[in-house]
Amino acid sequence: MKRDYFAARRGKIFLAALFLLLPLPASLVYISHGLITIPFGEVLRILASGFVSAETATTQELVIWLIRLPRVCAGTLVGAGLAITGAAYQGIFRNRLADPYMTGVSAGATLGCTIAILLGFDSSVFGLGGITLFSFCGALVTSLLIFTFIAASRRVSHTAILLTGISINLFLSGLVSLLMFLNRDKIETIVLWTMGSLSGLNWQKILFALPLLCAGLTGLFFCARPLDYLVLGSDIARVHGIAVKRSTFLIILFSSLVTSVCVSLSGIVGFVGLLIPNIVRLLFGSRSGLVFAFSCGLGALFLQLADFLARTLLSPAELPLGILTSIIGVPFFIFLVLKKTEQSA
Amino acid sequence: MNLFLDLHDISFAYDKKKPALTSISLRVPARLPRDENSDENTNETIDENSGTNNDEGSGIFVSIIGPNGSGKTTLLKILAGILPPATGTALLLETPVTRIPDPSKILAYVPQTLSLGFSLSVLDFILLGIPTEKSLTGKVTGQTARKAQEALKLLHIEDYARRDILKLSGGEKQKIILTKALAQETPALLLDEPITHLDLAGQIEILDLLKKLTKKNKKIIAIMHDINLAARYSDYTIMLKNGTLFAAGKTQHIITEQSIQQCFSVPVKRAGDFFIPIKTQ
Numbered sequence: 001m002k003r004d005y006f007a008a009r010r011g012k013i014f015l016a017a018l019f020l021l022l023p024l025p026a027s028l029v030y031i032s033h034g035l036i037t038i039p040f041g042e043v044l045r046i047l048a049s050g051f052v053s054a055e056t057a058t059t060q061e062l063v064i065w066l067i068r069l070p071r072v073c074a075g076t077l078v079g080a081g082l083a084i085t086g087a088a089y090q091g092i093f094r095n096r097l098a099d100p101y102m103t104g105v106s107a108g109a110t111l112g113c114t115i116a117i118l119l120g121f122d123s124s125v126f127g128l129g130g131i132t133l134f135s136f137c138g139a140l141v142t143s144l145l146i147f148t149f150i151a152a153s154r155r156v157s158h159t160a161i162l163l164t165g166i167s168i169n170l171f172l173s174g175l176v177s178l179l180m181f182l183n184r185d186k187i188e189t190i191v192l193w194t195m196g197s198l199s200g201l202n203w204q205k206i207l208f209a210l211p212l213l214c215a216g217l218t219g220l221f222f223c224a225r226p227l228d229y230l231v232l233g234s235d236i237a238r239v240h241g242i243a244v245k246r247s248t249f250l251i252i253l254f255s256s257l258v259t260s261v262c263v264s265l266s267g268i269v270g271f272v273g274l275l276i277p278n279i280v281r282l283l284f285g286s287r288s289g290l291v292f293a294f295s296c297g298l299g300a301l302f303l304q305l306a307d308f309l310a311r312t313l314l315s316p317a318e319l320p321l322g323i324l325t326s327i328i329g330v331p332f333f334i335f336l337v338l339k340k341t342e343q344s345a
Numbered sequence: 346m347n348l349f350l351d352l353h354d355i356s357f358a359y360d361k362k363k364p365a366l367t368s369i370s371l372r373v374p375a376r377l378p379r380d381e382n383s384d385e386n387t388n389e390t391i392d393e394n395s396g397t398n399n400d401e402g403s404g405i406f407v408s409i410i411g412p413n414g415s416g417k418t419t420l421l422k423i424l425a426g427i428l429p430p431a432t433g434t435a436l437l438l439e440t441p442v443t444r445i446p447d448p449s450k451i452l453a454y455v456p457q458t459l460s461l462g463f464s465l466s467v468l469d470f471i472l473l474g475i476p477t478e479k480s481l482t483g484k485v486t487g488q489t490a491r492k493a494q495e496a497l498k499l500l501h502i503e504d505y506a507r508r509d510i511l512k513l514s515g516g517e518k519q520k521i522i523l524t525k526a527l528a529q530e531t532p533a534l535l536l537d538e539p540i541t542h543l544d545l546a547g548q549i550e551i552l553d554l555l556k557k558l559t560k561k562n563k564k565i566i567a568i569m570h571d572i573n574l575a576a577r578y579s580d581y582t583i584m585l586k587n588g589t590l591f592a593a594g595k596t597q598h599i600i601t602e603q604s605i606q607q608c609f610s611v612p613v614k615r616a617g618d619f620f621i622p623i624k625t626q
Contacts, residue, residue: 285464
């Protein structure tokens with residue numbers, strides 16, 4: 001049995017590494033397909049030859065370099081980011097229904113973005129910095145608020161999480177709507193944000209987001225071990241020498257960073273953070289390091305696929321990505337709630 | 346002299362209105378010197394220890410008893426370094442547990458139950474208790490695995506290894522939490538009602554095991570609800586009432602008809618080795 005267990009674990013680590021690499025070949029598929037289909041060989045040739053300038057480029061080169069590649073990249077980043085933060089929030093809330101969307105953290109980030117846009121931050125590097133910073137503050141304040149509230153109530157029941165999350169979500173969305181109502185001239189940008197979409201991305205945004213996201217993800221991976229103990233409750237974590245408050249705060253900090261970067265890239269894309277880690281836990285167990293790794297890979301794959309569907313299902317029209325993930329996510333969410341009730345009954 | 350517990354003027358309050366513990370001072374030796382009055386399990390202990398060194402190799406089994414809300418769990422959490430006492434100092438095996446960064450080398454703590462948000466395999470859970478395991482993905486060496494295996498064997502539950510903790514019953518879960526604590530191989534073991542959810546056979550099995558471990562130098566402190574089991578198994582008893590120390594000392598001196606009546610407000614009568622509640626009318 002022992003040998004089986006370790007073979008299985010080594011297998012899992014290997015598989016996790018594979019999952020982290022899978023989005024790479026998958027993106028080729030999404031780059032080649034769409035309104036116009038470009039053969040794989042051609043895609044590889046165009047990617048290999050690099051982008052020279054917009055004047056000399058062919059249509060195919062333009063489509064790949066300026067439209068599809070940034071979009072697929074962003075999808076990969078956002079998918080990985082949302083899934084891993086979902087896993088992290090579920091860990092510290094010790095509840096599998098928690099994720100950046102359900103807890104209202106995404107809404108907090110959106111409120112931050114909205115305020116930043118209304119203050120006149122644009123897509124210059126300075127503007128992007130401003131938007132991300134506001135979004136980060138929104139996410140951080142929201143998650144600290146929820147965590148304090150739930151920690152104060154001492155028992156983390158599903159109901160408490162759901163009610164707190166939903167009320168904060170509604171409250172913050174209300175504030176966003178109010179801001180939209182008061183600033184009707186900028187309403188279109190913000191509406192797109194609240195529905196979640198990967199259209200209209202440029203390299204500048206992605207290159208700005210990339211280091212921040214990597215920092216957040218790395219931080220979370222380093223918190224995997226303390227998180228394994230925090231999941232067992234703060235008493236046991238303390239006895240095992242985990243600095244409970246510091247670790248929790250760091251996880252909240254990194255999760256907020258990742259969430260806010262994702263939101264500033266794509267707006268609110270719900271249910272990825274809920275769906276992916278739960279599937280990962282069902283398939284591969286609950287060790288945080290592995291859950292994080294699998295979530296990153298699977299989240300990226302999922303969002304790549306979802307975005308591909310969003311831009312091809314009603315082609316040439318485009319579905320907002322957030323609506324699509326909600327349609328996939330809600331039935332699964334209900335399944336989780338029912339499953340839990342069954343167990344506790 | 347070696348002390349297991351050394352408490353000086355411990356107080357604690359969860360909220361300002363009502364203190365949970367007030368000014369508890371207490372010293373418990375790391376092992377009990379055997380005196381002539383001790384008639385408890387005399388034959389058995391002498392037989393088992395005659396080959397080994399009787400005094401050197403023995404630990405102690407301390408039980409904490411008292412009515413509900415008397416501060417038993419709070420005291421245990423202070424001893425485990427989970428709650429910092431509001432006043433006073435608490436030493437466990439001469440170590441200030443609340444102030445050291447990693448108490449898991451000295452003590453293992455067994456809560457009453459475990460509320461988990463999601464599935465975790467029994468083996469994964471037990472491996473979390475073994476301190477040599479340190480890596481991002483949770484790489485495990487053969488030795489840590491052997492320790493987990495041995496701990497499972499102690500409780501005869503090797504077949505639990507692959508099961509999901511969420512799907513275990515209360516009693517099974519309690520055994521698993523204890524297994525993890527045993528796998529930690531710490532000198533001290535702190536248990537919060539370790540047998541509450543178990544059936545009679547399970548209760549006896551666990552207590553016999555714990556008793557056996559004290560002979561291998563393990564220092565055990567357990568909150569007990571069953572006074573008869575506490576009287577039968579523990580060497581030393583701490584009796585709490587309303588957050589204060591009611592009595593503490595060798596079990597046979599502490600658990601008496603009179604003290605139970607005063608501490609629990611229930612009149613009892615001794616019948617052989619057992620205390621039986623009696624009706625007053």
